[in-house]
Amino acid sequence: MGELMGKLRDLDQMVAGRSVQALTSENITLKRRFQQLTREHRTLRERLEGARWNLRFADKRIADPEAQILERLLTTPPDTTEVTSEVARSCPVCETVFTVGTATSRQVFCSPTCKETNRQSKPPQQTCPACQTEFTTTVGQRRIYL
Known part of the structure; x- marks a missing residue:
């Protein structure tokens, strides 16, 4: 983008009259488009960061119960008691x-x-x-x- 801006400045100095006005208006248009793309890029970067954070949080929430279940399975012996009449x-x-x-x-x-x-x-x-x-x-x- 910087290269294009530099080329526009060079052409601005070489050409006079109406073409200078056309190049100036195109330069302004390009600057606005650059600012818009920069804002969109920032927004998408923030969304991506939020999605990654949510994924890490979900992984942690799932990992804790999985670990507890696995620990219970490994530490408690299988139930071999007979069923009481109460249950x-x-x-x-x-x-x-x-x-x-x-x-x-x-x-x-x-x-x-x-x-x-x-x-x-x-x-x-x-x-x-x-x-x-x-x-x-x-x-x-x-x-x-x-």
């Missing part, structure tokens, strides 16, 4: 026996599939107040408020 449960949908993490766990179903199967609506059985026969309906019972 053994029976799924109400498929009646499979499964284990939960702790005795205070609120897990009822053995899998998300069984949980979703249980959530599907079953039409309620109702009794006709007039003839006492049972029938199926999709509408809930009317509530009687006293």
